[in-house]
Amino acid sequence: MKHILEISQFPTHFKNEDFMEAFDSYRQDGFDIKWVDSSHVLAVFSSSKSAWRCLKSNTSGLKVRPLSQATRASKVKARRYSDFLQPSGPRPQTSALTAKRLVMNALGLRVNQSKSQYKAELAKLKQEKMKIPSSEEGTNGGASS
Incomplete structure (x- = not known):
């Protein structure tokens, strides 16, 4: 440790x-x-x-x-307490897409976002998710805790 x-x-x-x-x-x-x-x-x-x-x-x-x-x-x-004292990793990239949808639905409102905007945001999210595994491999590169 x-x-x-x-x-x-x-x-x-x-x-x-x-x-x-x-x-x-x-x-x-x-x-x-x-x-x-x-x-x-x-x-x-x-x-x-x-x-x-x-x-x-x-x-x-x-x-x-x-x-x-x-x-x-x-x-x-x-x-x-070794299980609770593990080093914390970097926070993952976030998007307002899900939060916006949840808040708008909770308020009973329709999201005023065009299909093209929605698809663009989804594509961006997928692209970010694809980056995560390769960047995590580089950060662990043999460093022991």
Whole structure:
């Protein structure tokens, strides 16, 4: 679980928002906090590469260390909840097509979209779906978490 780091030696008044602010540059890639106890938290990154980058360039002023050097309680929590502490993947490309249709139907309105516009949007969606498998193969390229 190289994508997980332990954070300690932080002020007692720290809350999730404070950690999110301290590690703001990692939020877009995927970053989450899981509390171990009142003085230790686990930082879950989207990849081991992001965690390594954070470890090497720690500018937060907090004590950050890899899970292998973490306290026993942190290691136990990480092992116990390993299914929930998996790195998050990038969010898939979305389209307003389905949302628009659902909202309009819920309101009892007809979608004022021509058949050609509808077909063009469907074609775009299919094209995006075709791109997904090839791009996922490139991102996993041997990187282990």
